Amino acid sequence: MAYPKSFRYTKEHEWIEVKGDLATIGITDHAQHELGDVVFVELPKPGAKIEAGKSFGTVESVKAVSEIYAPASGEVIEANGELQNKPETINSDPHGAAWLIKVRLTSAAGISDLMDASAYEAYIAEKGKETSA
Amino acid sequence: MRYLPKSPVERQEMLAAIGAKSIDELFSSIPEKYRLRAPLKIPGPYSEAEVIQYFKERAAENAIGYTSFLGAGVYNHLRSVVTDTIIQRGEFLTSYTPYQAEISQGTLQAIFEFQTLMCQLTGQDVANASMYDGSTATTEAVLMAERLTGRQRVLIARSVHPEYRDVLKTYAKNSGLRIEEIPFTASGTVDTKALQGALKDDVAAVVVQSPNFFGAIESYAPLAEAAHSVGAMFVVAIAEGVSLGLLKPPTEADIVAMEAQSFGLPPSYGGPFAGVIAAREKYVRQMPGRLAGQTTDSEGKRGFVLTLATREQHIRREKATSNICTNQALCALAATVHLTLLGKEGLREMAQQNLAKAQFTLAEMLRIPGVRRTFDAPFFNEFTVEFPRSVKIVNSHLLREKIIGPLALGTPYPELTKHALVCVTETTPRAEIERFASAVKRALEQPI
Amino acid sequence: MNEKIKKASRHVSQSEGLIFEKSSPGKRAFELPPLDVPKAEPAKALAAHHRSEGVEGFPEVSEIEVIRHFTRLSTWNHAIDLGMYPLGSCTMKYNPRVNEFVARLEGIATEHPYQPQELSQGCLRILRLLEKSLLEITGMDAITLQPAAGAQGELTGLLLIRAYLQKQGNPRKKVLIPDSAHGTNPATAVIAGYEVENIKSESHGQVDVEGLRRLVTEDVAALMITNPSTLGIFEQRLPEIAQILHAKGAVLYMDGANLNALAGITRPGDLGVDVMHLNLHKTFSTPHGGGGPGAGPVAMKKILEPFRPVPILVEKENGRLALEPVRPDSIGRVKAFSSNFGVLVRALAYILAYGPGVRQATEDAVLNANYIRRHLEGVYELPYPLPSMHEVVFSDAIQKKNGVNTMDIAKRLIDYGFHPYTTAFPLIVPGALMIEPTESESREECDLFIDAMKAIAEEAATQPEIVKTAPHTTRVRRLDEVGAARKPVLRWKPAAPKSTAAD
Secondary structure: OOOOOOOEEOOOOEEEEEEOOEEEEEEOHHHHHHHOOEEEEEOOOOOOEEOOOOEEEEEEEOOOEEEEEOOOEEEEEEEOOHHHHOOOHHHHOOOOOOOOEEEEEEEOOOHHHOEOHHHHHHHHHHHHHHHHO | OOOOOOOHHHHHHHHHHHOOOOHHHHHOOOOHHHOOOOOOOOOOOOOHHHHHHHHHHHHHOOOOOOEEOOOOOOOOOOOOHHHHHHHOOHHHHOOOOOOOHHHEHHHHHHHHHHHHHHHHHHOOOEEOOOEOOHHHHHHHHHHHHHHHHOOOEEEEEOOOOHHHHHHHHHHHOOOOOEEEEEOEOOOOOEOHHHHHHHOOOOEEEEEEEOOOOOOEOOOHHHHHHHHHHOOOEEEEEEOOHHHHHOEOOOOOOOEEEEEOOOOOOOOHHHOOOOEEEEEOHHHHHHOOOOOEEEEEEOOOOEEEEEOOHHHOHHHHHHHOOOOOOOOOHHHHHHHHHHHHHHHHHHHHHHHHHHHHHHHHHHHHHHOOOOOEEOOOOOEOOEEEEEOOOOHHHHHHHHHHOOEEOOEEOOOOOHHHOOEEEEEOOOOOOHHHHHHHHHHHHHHHHOOO | OOOOOOOOOOOOOOOOOOHHHHOOOOOOOOOOOOOOOOOOOHHHHHHHHEOOOOOOOOOOOOHHHHHHHHHHHHOOEOOOOOOOOOEOOOOOOOOOHHHHHHHOOOOOOOOOOOOOHHHOHHHHHHHHHHHHHHHHHHOOOEEEOOOOOHHHHHHHHHHHHHHHHHHOOOOOOEEEEEOOOOOHHHHHHHHOOOEEEEEOEOOOOOEOHHHHHHHOOOOEEEEEEEOOOOOOOOOOOHHHHHHHHHHOOOEEEEEHHHHHHOOOOOOHHHHOOOEEEOOOOOOOOOOOOOOOOOOOOEEEOHHHHHHOOOOEEEEOOOOOEEEEOOOOOOOOOOOOOOOOHHHHHHHHHHHHHHHHHHHHHHHHHHHHHHHHHHHHEOOEEOOOOOOOOOOEEEEOHHHHOOOOOHHHHHHHHHHOOOOOOEEOOOOOOOOEEEEOOOOOOOHHHHHHHHHHHHHHHHHHHHOHHHHHOOOOOOOOOOEOHHHHHHOOOOOOOOOOOOOOOOO
């Protein structure tokens, strides 16, 4: 799957798309692939505050739970209700229909330090080499 | 040794295959100075007959041939021999936790049936495959309420079993939970006025037991309403599950913590038993303990698996809903077999017999001069009476007549010195009840 | 054969339904003796509490249906009585039948925990002898038999540590846990109110002692260690580890899950352990029963004795035993009614059968594990080559090259008649195969296991598909765990009434 050029990416495999002071956050195709079939997602409610670098929710497969880390700080405006009924969307469309939360950013600090699409692709290719070494 | 399937020759051959000269070599990673050179000082080895002899001698030093009027969280009920026939089968007794579902379908389907029975009994949507016992189930229910509400204050009725409250206090000490006790009224049930006074929007849970420790039956509706009015969860603990054969289930509760001992488990000096947590469907992901779920295999056949395991310690580790790793499976299986044997009519009939015997016993006791009923609330198979003299003295007289008398309440409830908790089940013959009543009468007539 | 006739087939493949699906109103499996007192009037006696109907949906079947139903279900299980469970750190040993017999004796199974203590001296003597035997085996000073399971024993141990440190003025904040530890360890530490700090294992799979030295401060309450480790390797520097902790006033907790490698050979108390829990359902043969009950007594050094859960078993002057319910510094109760007594009876029966000879069980356990290791070395990768004790951990690195992983191998092992070993644990070995045969396996069973594992390795190399799609011979194929987790169905419900044609 291609990594959209308009997104920025974290080392923990989240993506963020910024439009003005609003942002959409999700997890990457690489992340869903590592997790396997997603069975459940736990997301914050609208109004909740998220803090850059801190966990704001979890994604579960049958045998594992992963924390989701905030790429930036802000206030949650909307959580993707679709995912309660169809968590498998994260596997099929992680960069589109399976966005996790929409936030109003309180700070844009750090976002420019995040990887762009080609840097992220290089990052995961490098990681792939490490584990099979 | 009869449990070790090796001959001396085989041991030698295996050592040779490993390339070791002696078994001692295999322990060389243990520093010499820490290796025991003398045999352990423990009795044995005993042959099978000697093992049996040892325990028969201990049994003879216990209470054989006594009629007991004790309840208080552990109940004597009829148990079919069929239950042991089933749970003694090696495939159930000696099998492991059903993590490998394909070769554990027997255990998993039985757990699924247990979960269903518990839901039917309690009127709740989901039930887990058992906690250690009623006391820890109640504690885990409270911790669940804490997680779900984010609040730390807990109001628990003083009429909840004293040892259940003790266990909660032990767990609460390290979790920031603040436990407050709500008194009972002269009727023996929860003081709703006091409860209202204590309720604020910082309360995570209101916890009651029904029938409560005194045998009195609580009214759920007003208690649930009061709890919900401040957004607290309503937790009901049940120590005597047979009561659900005749009593309305706690459908108003958010979480039910039940002890399953009454369903085919012998008293066994206090354990092992099986606790259950049952709750509304929306709380299932915060529920501790194992859950068996229905599914299909790759050919469409129905099967069962442990599910929602991500709540549990082996995956969540420090973020687990609980550290519990067991599910008292064999005890839960015994309860499943027992309840299946009893069935709808059998459970109802058993409950009716309990009620009838308890009513009869109370009537007999009230004919004894000086004996009074403590509380006037409706009861199931336990009730509280007041003696004109020390319960201890009455009971020591009863012991001489091979009767184990009712539980003295003065220690857990200092204001109830001279009061005793009488329990009668379907197992107590009428003749014994009458003998008990006349023995009490005689005990009260004795000079001090 | 007339295909319209529904033929009863052998129960092994028959789809035995749920007991609720066999239910029919009016069937009875159990009758009570007739009531010998006047009937009560429930509606009157119970007023608004009265449940006027029976429990809805409760099964109504006959006795033979109950027997057949559960007998059939039982045949779908693997069990120790049938064959080996090579599960690492589970110690699936033989469950002696005499233990079941004595636990059911009149005067043992029938006793009420609140009956007078003078009528319970037999029970109390059983508890006392078990206490003494376990103290002798562990080399400790005091013990509590109250915890109902290993995990509850762990919690009790940590609560004892907290109380002890609290009494000295500061309960401290952190518990150190190796990354190879069982999941109950960190889960328990959190419940006990501590933060968990993970300590990495060094290259041999042992606790990194230099790393530990740096981590132990006066903020650390304890280290929770398993010995032998979950790799089956003895922590040779355990006494040194104990010293490092003690120098900073911290406590050494040992998870006793692997005691089957040590009983009768060495004693944790001698090695510097301050407190440990035991798993009676592992080392001491009490049956797993499909997932419980167990028991998790906690043995400790004198320093922790005052904090033990009440009631405390004491010996009085005249030799009588008593349970004392009050101790000022006790952490309180962790369970109602003092213990899982029935499980304790079984454990004592096991100990008495062996006596001091329990050492030989340990020796055979270690012999079996090493025998299996010797024959599978080279066939499977051995990530940590230090000597194994009662269990050995391989990895699937060799087989992974053909896309076959430890889970696949485990499932294929089922086709060879064995329960899988422990897969994917400990976490520090990716693709782990954790194998513990116990002393209950004969040479013949060990050889069968070795042959099976060799055959599967061969299959992984030459026809990997058959391994990846295993098991092939079980009653059900691989089950859809994803579906079960996405849309959990956790109980049977009666079928909805059929809608009418008009709807």
